[in-house]
Amino acid sequence: MPPHEFEFSVADLDASGKDFRFPVRGSWLRGVLEGTEMKAGAHDGALEIRASKSGTDVIVHGTLTAELVTPCARCLGDAVVKIDGPLSILMVPGKAADDDELSPEQADVGSYEGETVVLDDVVKDEILLEIPMIPLCSEDCPGMSPGLNQKPDHESGGQGKEEEEIDPRLLPLLKLKQAEQSKKKERKG
Ligand SMILES: [Zn+2]
Numbered sequence: 001m002p003p004h005e006f007e008f009s010v011a012d013l014d015a016s017g018k019d020f021r022f023p024v025r026g027s028w029l030r031g032v033l034e035g036t037e038m039k040a041g042a043h044d045g046a047l048e049i050r051a052s053k054s055g056t057d058v059i060v061h062g063t064l065t066a067e068l069v070t071p072c073a074r075c076l077g078d079a080v081v082k083i084d085g086p087l088s089i090l091m092v093p094g095k096a097a098d099d100d101e102l103s104p105e106q107a108d109v110g111s112y113e114g115e116t117v118v119l120d121d122v123v124k125d126e127i128l129l130e131i132p133m134i135p136l137c138s139e140d141c142p143g144m145s146p147g148l149n150q151k152p153d154h155e156s157g158g159q160g161k162e163e164e165e166i167d168p169r170l171l172p173l174l175k176l177k178q179a180e181q182s183k184k185k186e187r188k189g
Pocket of ligand 1: 072073074075076077136137138141142143
């Protein structure tokens, strides 16, 4: 097993760039998500990138997909989170001094050491950033006790309820209407 999941050699690159495709495997994702409530999804994702050299910098453009499972914010059931987004980063040589405190503006700049570009942390950060704050198992998740109070209402039917809910101020009007209707009937009959 390689020491890193997403790595390539700078020596392999020329100015026109080179395409790479790495699977985002569940086994790697599990390591990333260790200690969180999240789990790897059922399907592997993929990191598909084109890397090219600009001087000593390495420009990485591509897409990242990944699948993970996190507790639904409403019902605590499994919510499948599918990550599918662009990934762009500039890798500069040498260890950046402020590596641990990247501001959002600097977040798309990383560093590499020696001749090997390692994107594990980039991919990890991107995945963690893309996880929604309020993950839901479905858009219309009803919450902890779905339908417990709703079902009897639907089964008893709305008709009786509607009559009960008539605004009392409208009752005289309703009686007037009923009276008129019965008059018409009388005339006809
Ligand atoms: Zn839910």
